[in-house]
Amino acid sequence: MHHKAISIQNLHVSYYGDEAVRDVSLAVEPGNLVGIIGPNGAGKSTFLKAMLGLIPRDKGDVEILGKPVKEVRKQIAYVPQRNDIDWDFPITVRDAVLLGTYPRLKLFRRPGKKERQWAMECLRRVGMEEFSHRQIGELSGGQQQRVFLARALAQQAEVFFLDEPFVGVDVSSEETIVKILKELCWQGKTVIVVHHDLSKANDYFHQLILLNKELIGFGAVSDVFQTDIIAKAYQGQFAFMKEMGV
Template sequence: MKETAISIENLHVSYYGNEAVTGVSLSVNCGNLVGIIGPNGAGKSTFLKAMLNLIPKDKGEVKVLGRSIKEVRKKIAYVPQRNDIDWDFPITVLDAVLLGTYPHMKLFRRPKKKDKQWALECLGRVGMEEFSKRQIGELSGGQQQRVFLARALAQKAELFFLDEPFVGVDVSSEETIVNILKELCQQGKTVIVVHHDLSKANDYFDQLILLNKELISFGAVEEVFKTDVIEKAYKGQFAIMKKMGVTV
C-alpha cells in the first residue's frame, strides 16, 4: 500500500476578502503525477499556495507525509509561475540552481565543490548545462523554466509543486519537463502541477484535481476527464472550448 503524500481536510482560503477555495478535502498517494485543472479564476494557484502555507488558510488542515508543512519543508520543492519571478535579478543560471542545495546546508555554510557539481548535473538533466554562466534574464521562457526545474531537482525533494510550468515555453522544453516529472514519479516522488491546457491533461497526468473554487472531482484521469464532469467546472466556457477543438 502506497504512503499518503498529501492529505487535505476541509480547506478554505480567501483571496482579497473573497472566498477562493471552499471546503476541499482529498488525499494523494506518493508516486503520482497530479494535475490541478479548472477554469480561469477557479482558485488553482491559490489552492496550491495554501497547501504550501505560502498564503494563509481560513481553516482546514494540510498534512504532507503525515506531518505539518513546517516539519517537512526541506522535502518540498516549489516552482512558482514565471511572472512571480524577478528575471532582472543579477544571478547566473548556476547560482540559481545552487539555491536548491541551500535547505540542506548548515547555517552560514557556503556551497562546496560537490554542491556545484551536483547543480551542474541537475542542469545537465534539463539540457541547460552549457548555459550555466548566463544571467537568467537572458534566457528564453522555456530555458528559464528548465533552470527552475533544475533548482527543484537540486533540492533532492520528495514532493514537487509546479504552478503553470508550461505557460510561455517552447514545445521542446515542455516535452523535456514532462518527461522529467514522469521520471520523478517512477522514482516514487510526488508531483503536483497547476495546468491550464485540457488538451494535454490526458497524456501528462495520473490523476486530476478538478476545481472551480470547490472540488468538482478528484481521481484517475479517466474518471475525471469526462465531458459531463468537465462541464460541471467549466459550464458555459466548455461549449466555447469544444468549438476550439478541445476534446474530452
C-alpha cells in the same frame, strides 16, 4: 508507516475577502503526477499556495508526508509561475540552481565542490549545462523554466509543486519538463502541477484535481476527464469543449 504524500481536510481559503477555495478534501498517494485543472478564476494557484502555507487558510488541515508543512519544508520543492519571479535579479544560471542545495546544507555552510557538481548535474538533466554562466534574465521562457526545474531537482525533495510551468514555454522545453516530472514519479516522488491546457491532460498526468472554487472531481484522469464532469466545472465556457475534442 505509510504516509499519504498530501492529505487535505476541509480547506477553505479567501483571497482579498472573497472565498477562493471552498471545503476541499482529498489525499494523494506518493508517486503520482497530479494536474490541477479548472477554468480561469477557479482558485488553482491560490489552492496550490495555500497547500504550501504561502498564503493563509481560513480553515482546514494540510499534511505533507504525514506532517504539517512547516516541519517538512526541506522535502518540498516549489516552482512558482514565471511572472512571480524577478528576472532582472543579477544571478547566473548555475547560482540559481545552487540555491536549491541550500536546504540540505548545514546552517551557515557555503556550497562547496560537491554542491557545484550536483548543480551542474541537475542542469545537465534539463539540457541547460552549457548556459551555466548566463544571467537568468537573458534566457527564453522555456530555458528559464528548465533552470527553475533544475533548482527544484537540486533540492532532492520528495514532493514537487509547479504553478503553470508550461506558460510561455516552447514545445521542446515542455516535452523535456514533462519527461523529467514523469521520471520523478517513477522514483516515488509526488508531483503536483497547476495546468491550464486540457488538451494534454490525458498524456501528462496520472490523476486530476478538477477545481472551480470547490472540488468538482478528483481521481484517475480517465475518471475525471468525462465530458459531463468537465462541463460542470467550466459551466458554459464552451471553447474548452473544442479543445477537448468533445
